[in-house]
Amino acid sequence: MHYTRDNMAGLLRSHDINPTHQRIEIAHALFSRQEHLSADQVMAIVNTRHSETSKATVYNTLKLFLEKGLVREVIVDPSKVFFDPNTSPHHHIYEVDTGKLSDIDAEHVQISGLPPLPTGMVTEGIDLIVRVRRAS
Amino acid sequence: MHYTRDNMAGLLRSHDINPTHQRIEIAHALFSRQEHLSADQVMAIVNTRHSETSKATVYNTLKLFLEKGLVREVIVDPSKVFFDPNTSPHHHIYEVDTGKLSDIDAEHVQISGLPPLPTGMVTEGIDLIVRVRRAS
DNA sequence: ACAGCAATCTGGACTTTGTCTAATATCCGG
């Protein structure tokens, strides 16, 4: 299945998002690349094409996608948030010197021995980040 | 053992840090509380006392402490970095609605099944963050 | 077609966190 703009409209609708021109472009930027992009990068990509999309819209749209479960937020760099079109359970490897971020499939990763949560709390998600750097 | 300012001087020296007045105050803020503090919070605490410490010094000092292994950085909130005086291996629970951050001792937590690292890479650290919220 | 209305988009001002710089202050050895 390819990530055409038409398919993006369907994807948005299936997540209860009104598929506007700008939203389709932003979704396309994320899904056609299958990469982790910052808001900045999304804006740059979307604005190399014909139509201009404002900063406010990029941020609003990414937040909307997040709420609707279309993308995931990855917080590894203190200076910017990355948005991840892969919402299946997985973890991340972060190369601290280059900023490169890649996925680890959660399928074979086992985390055991976590203490019980405080009462009345539910888990929203577990983020596992392996920070690596080039051996010196 | 109490976290007096005198003991802070020793702690700093043992980490190869010249114990100046400002550095002692900042270390004291972190270690006497044993809490996760942001740069902002550190500055607020340090400046309620007699002496004023500039923003630049607070940031410089926290970065220095980080390099010297005196504190650890915790990246869970896109808008600010927390500094953790606990450098022993441990993980974190983050309450997404309140911003409260607490420790999970790593002793009994087992993480298995991680894939091999790309060649030439070494692990700098593994961050495990359990994001929780009040059940609704 | 088109008036009315809700949803969306926009530029730009604003906030916050953090960095940088050049000048000043402090400390220490001789």
Added chain:
DNA sequence: CCGGATATTAGACAAAGTCCAGATTGCTGT
């Protein structure tokens, strides 16, 4: 007490993100 290295400072700056009031878009019913 001089001189150099180390530390601190105020304030300008940068980057990410938020907010708002006004303009656009795209339905809906007639």
